[in-house]
Amino acid sequence: MALEHAILVSLLEKPGSGYELARRFDRSIGYFWAATHQQIYRVLKRMESDGWIDAREVAQQDRPDKREYSVAGSGRAALSQWLHEPIEPESVRHELAVKIRGAAFDDPAALIREVERHRRAHADRLPHYLAGERRDFVEPEAPGTPDAGRELQHVVLRGGIAYERMTLAWLDDVIATLERLGAPR
Amino acid sequence: MALEHAILVSLLEKPGSGYELARRFDRSIGYFWAATHQQIYRVLKRMESDGWIDAREVAQQDRPDKREYSVAGSGRAALSQWLHEPIEPESVRHELAVKIRGAAFDDPAALIREVERHRRAHADRLPHYLAGERRDFVEPEAPGTPDAGRELQHVVLRGGIAYERMTLAWLDDVIATLERLGAPR
DNA sequence: GCTTGCATGTAAGAGGTTACATGATTCG
DNA sequence: CGAATCATGTAACCTCTTACATGCAAGC
Numbered sequence: 001m002a003l004e005h006a007i008l009v010s011l012l013e014k015p016g017s018g019y020e021l022a023r024r025f026d027r028s029i030g031y032f033w034a035a036t037h038q039q040i041y042r043v044l045k046r047m048e049s050d051g052w053i054d055a056r057e058v059a060q061q062d063r064p065d066k067r068e069y070s071v072a073g074s075g076r077a078a079l080s081q082w083l084h085e086p087i088e089p090e091s092v093r094h095e096l097a098v099k100i101r102g103a104a105f106d107d108p109a110a111l112i113r114e115v116e117r118h119r120r121a122h123a124d125r126l127p128h129y130l131a132g133e134r135r136d137f138v139e140p141e142a143p144g145t146p147d148a149g150r151e152l153q154h155v156v157l158r159g160g161i162a163y164e165r166m167t168l169a170w171l172d173d174v175i176a177t178l179e180r181l182g183a184p185r
Numbered sequence: 186m187a188l189e190h191a192i193l194v195s196l197l198e199k200p201g202s203g204y205e206l207a208r209r210f211d212r213s214i215g216y217f218w219a220a221t222h223q224q225i226y227r228v229l230k231r232m233e234s235d236g237w238i239d240a241r242e243v244a245q246q247d248r249p250d251k252r253e254y255s256v257a258g259s260g261r262a263a264l265s266q267w268l269h270e271p272i273e274p275e276s277v278r279h280e281l282a283v284k285i286r287g288a289a290f291d292d293p294a295a296l297i298r299e300v301e302r303h304r305r306a307h308a309d310r311l312p313h314y315l316a317g318e319r320r321d322f323v324e325p326e327a328p329g330t331p332d333a334g335r336e337l338q339h340v341v342l343r344g345g346i347a348y349e350r351m352t353l354a355w356l357d358d359v360i361a362t363l364e365r366l367g368a369p370r
Numbered sequence: 371g372c373t374t375g376c377a378t379g380t381a382a383g384a385g386g387t388t389a390c391a392t393g394a395t396t397c398g
Numbered sequence: 399c400g401a402a403t404c405a406t407g408t409a410a411c412c413t414c415t416t417a418c419a420t421g422c423a424a425g426c
């Protein structure tokens with residue numbers, strides 16, 4: 001039950017339409033919280049009728065008009081409250097790990113291509129993260145009070161980078177193990 | 186839609202009752218695929234009526250009787266088929282990352298205790314994994330054909346260990362960042 | 371003329387969570 | 399006597415996924 005809160009954070013960082021939010025959930029935010037446009041539109045409606053967000057019709061030339069949302073006072077309060085509630089340490093769903101253990105009862109070698117596909121997906125994501133880091137976070141902070149938003153986005157991005165690196169190393173380990181089992185002796 | 190498959194793998198590794206499965210999903214298997222007993226009983230019924238698994242009533246003294254399930258031929262076939270289908274590279278749900286970015290719009294320092302709580306949960310899990318590794322995987326493999334099940338369980342466990350280590354290091358980074366923002370200058 | 375991008379949805383169904391329910395036995 | 403463990407479920411609700419639907423403008 002945190003899609004609402006992910007949307008609140010994203011709208012606080014920058015107001016936008018449902019469509020724009022859906023695109024952000026395909027990129028930056030979506031790397032640690034996935035959501036489709038159908039979900040987003042539904043939740044935006046509920047949030048608007050609960051008074052968490054305000055909508056503003058924006059006419060555009062050369063494109064369909066859009067409804068731009070921004071966070072209302074009560075939405076900010078709801079976010080604040082959620083931030084002060086404890087959450088359960090993540091319940092994971094790691095489908096590939098299930099497959100790897102399942103391969104013992106099938107052909108381990110047949111899984112290699114699938115694992116390589118996943119490895120490629122992660123290998124593609126890493127330079128994307130690193131480019132984002134170079135673009136937004138290399139230049140030292142302007143003197144004065146630190147920008148909390150910037151620092152926190154950066155630490156989350158560092159988490160993403162560490163995760164991708166760890167995953168790549170592990171997938172190499174998995175592939176090596178599957179190869180060893182596929183061609184024993 | 187992989188709870189069925191996770192159950193098939195677990196039952197192939199060792200037959201058991203719904204209750205026993207629920208316990209495994211609290212421990213080993215559950216570290217990469219969470220499930221509650223309610224879910225498990227519901228899915229077991231469906232799997233049994235689909236002919237994927239067979240049930241056997243086991244009378245016990247000093248305890249309630251139980252229904253022990255084991256994988257039937259068509260269940261093995263279903264698992265095999267699933268293993269050969271590609272899956273999408275995981276869609277993540279990392280609630281804590283949402284909170285961290287949200288903290289920019291609230292009090293960053295207030296999040297420290299919460300992050301420390303998560304850090305402790307991960308710090309508790311790591312020695313548990315390492316103990317499992319020492320218990321089940323230190324002694325070198327018996328000569329002859331390698332045991333695929335053992336090797337694959339081990340590589341998944343190595344993944345869990347790498348994940349916990351990476352997460353601990355990242356959470357330390359997060360805590361340091363939050364502290365810096367809480368006490369600027 | 372076709373595809374891509376912008377923009378917003380509905381509807382059905384699958385899957386997951388939370389609360390409630392029962393009943394026996396063992397251990398402190 | 400109360401709590402924990404073993405053992406199995408039902409019911410309501412919420413969330414998420416997948417498929418379908420519409421319509422305009424720009425670029426190839």
